[in-house]
Amino acid sequence: MTTFTRDDHRGTGPGEFTPDGCSVQMYARLPDNGETEIIAGAVPSGAAVLELGAGAGRMTRPLLARGFHVTAVDESPAMLEQIEGTGAVTVRSTIEDLDLDARFDVVTLTSFLVNTADEALRARLLRTCLRHVAADGCVVIQREPDGRNEKLKPGVAWSREGMTISIVSIEPVGEGVSRTCIGYAFEDAQWTQTFYSHNLSTSRFEAALSDAGLTVDAYLTDDRSWVRARPADDGRGPATP
Numbered sequence: 001m002t003t004f005t006r007d008d009h010r011g012t013g014p015g016e017f018t019p020d021g022c023s024v025q026m027y028a029r030l031p032d033n034g035e036t037e038i039i040a041g042a043v044p045s046g047a048a049v050l051e052l053g054a055g056a057g058r059m060t061r062p063l064l065a066r067g068f069h070v071t072a073v074d075e076s077p078a079m080l081e082q083i084e085g086t087g088a089v090t091v092r093s094t095i096e097d098l099d100l101d102a103r104f105d106v107v108t109l110t111s112f113l114v115n116t117a118d119e120a121l122r123a124r125l126l127r128t129c130l131r132h133v134a135a136d137g138c139v140v141i142q143r144e145p146d147g148r149n150e151k152l153k154p155g156v157a158w159s160r161e162g163m164t165i166s167i168v169s170i171e172p173v174g175e176g177v178s179r180t181c182i183g184y185a186f187e188d189a190q191w192t193q194t195f196y197s198h199n200l201s202t203s204r205f206e207a208a209l210s211d212a213g214l215t216v217d218a219y220l221t222d223d224r225s226w227v228r229a230r231p232a233d234d235g236r237g238p239a240t241p
Helices: 024-029 035-042 060-065 077-081 119-132 202-211
Strands: 010-012 048-052 069-074 089-092 104-109 133-142 157-160 163-174 177-185 190-198 214-219 226-231
Touching: 024 077, 035 060, 035 133, 035 226, 048 060, 048 119, 060 069, 069 077, 077 089, 104 119, 119 133, 119 202, 119 214, 202 214
Parallel strands: 048 069, 048 104, 069 089, 104 133
Antiparallel strands: 010 190, 133 226, 157 163, 163 177, 177 190, 214 226
């Protein structure tokens, strides 16, 4: 089986890019698209939140504005520079290697990161979530809904807040994995991001959670793209092995 990793991801356009093909300038322009409303409705108010893959702070700022205490994690120093001064604690690290001596009320894994085409990486991402969530806390995950790739076609586009997002191309590359190129067009600049993702069925997603020591507590949206999970048990030992 061919394994596609984030090293296979690519981006085009002006400015600096992260190792997985994300444009720092473009992500700094992305607005909150209702994600923090879903999170806020699923977790205790004022909770301590560990935001994994925070990027340029698209969700960090709205979470802070809602009264949450946010620790924002990203591997890109250029992304974290966009968050500095907001009131969030910032940590430079890949998600899979993160090992803080702390546990949080809420851990978030959004932006469809769980749909990575690298199964070994998916397992490590979920174990990071388990490693850092409090015994009575929760993990909020954004996943691709079942059959998502079947509904996306090249040329499909939508607009919001001065930005047009379009599907430039999408092609299956085997065993549930697709290669997708998305375009982001603003009045003064354009970017593309090409990535590989695995559209996990609900059963396979839940199995991945179980393998990592997590279990579904609730699906938060009708399409099951947002999930609240909890530790399957409290036999995890101390926060840092």
